[in-house]
Amino acid sequence: MEAMRQSWSDDRLDDLNKRVDDGFARVDAQFGRVDAQFARLDAKIDATAAELRQEMKMGFDQINARFDAMQQTMMRIGGGLIGVLFASGAGLIATQL
Numbered sequence: 001m002e003a004m005r006q007s008w009s010d011d012r013l014d015d016l017n018k019r020v021d022d023g024f025a026r027v028d029a030q031f032g033r034v035d036a037q038f039a040r041l042d043a044k045i046d047a048t049a050a051e052l053r054q055e056m057k058m059g060f061d062q063i064n065a066r067f068d069a070m071q072q073t074m075m076r077i078g079g080g081l082i083g084v085l086f087a088s089g090a091g092l093i094a095t096q097l
Helices: 002-007 010-096
Strands: none
Touching: none
16 A cells, blocks of 8 residues: 555646646536537527517418408408398388288
């Protein structure tokens, strides 16, 4: 056990300490690059989501316009049917007099 302690001189410990510090510096730099990649990805996702929201809004606006047109058509047909009903009722009453 004593022989192992003597083989670890101060120079070797300093060298090991420097290698460990260098390793952590490389890991920190790598994490910095990963953080930058995540930031770019986040920005890309935000831009894509904004485009998707815009497309969905345009699609819902078109659907709403179609429902409005359908409602107008139904009101016109309903009004026409009511008019025909009144006219036929009036004609029926007029022929019975």
